[in-house]
Amino acid sequence: MDFVNELLPFVKNHPILSLGWLAIFVAIIHLTIKSKFSKVTQITNGIAVNLMNKEEAVIVDIRNADNFKRGHITGSHNILPVDIKNNSIKQIEKFKTNPIIVTCDNGMSAVASGEILAKLGFEKVYALKDGIAGWNGENLPLVKSK
Known part of the structure; x- marks a missing residue:
């Protein structure tokens, strides 16, 4: 009282x-x-590597093209959030049963794009916790393109 x-x-x-x-x-x-009700699970870098190596996970990097070119995870597909929202995702359509790992700069916006992918029929959607910043912070490899 x-x-x-x-x-x-x-x-x-x-x-x-x-x-x-x-x-x-x-x-x-x-x-x-x-x-609690999200269809997207946030995962650590270790789990992401395991999914990539053992379950043929597909990486969807939602950062802009310049950031993607500066460094991305090997084999990543660069798809902007607006393209996911507009269902312009032809390059990953065939991977609906594979684990999909969505990544962004710091893990803050990946879940929202992952939710849309889940609604579009992707069965196992994950968001990389801490994004590319966390990946790079653990000295995991990034590919640079020109």
């Missing part, structure tokens, strides 16, 4: 701060629930 008695005056004296805390709380709950 003491907590409630102290909370009400705090909220009255600090309404913006209180709203900020409430917004953060709601966002955390929303993201937690969303991740």
Whole structure:
């Protein structure tokens, strides 16, 4: 009861701060629930390498062409999120039963594109946790193109 008695005056004296805390709380709950129902699993670099080597996983790199050329995982398909959204994914259509690993710069946007791929019928969709930055941070090989 003491907590409630102290909370009400705090909220009255600090309404913006209180709203900020409430917004953060709601966002955390929303993201937690969303991740529980997601069809896309975030995976580590080690799991990604295992899927690539043992299950012929296909890498979909959603970064722009310049970043892709600076360094990408061997055999990656460079497909922009807008192309995934518009179902312009002819180069990977034949891999619907293979594991698909979506990667981006830092792991923040791969899940959204992965969700679309799952809706388009790809059976096993993963997002690379920490993206290419994490891959590079572990000194895993990147291919550069001209």
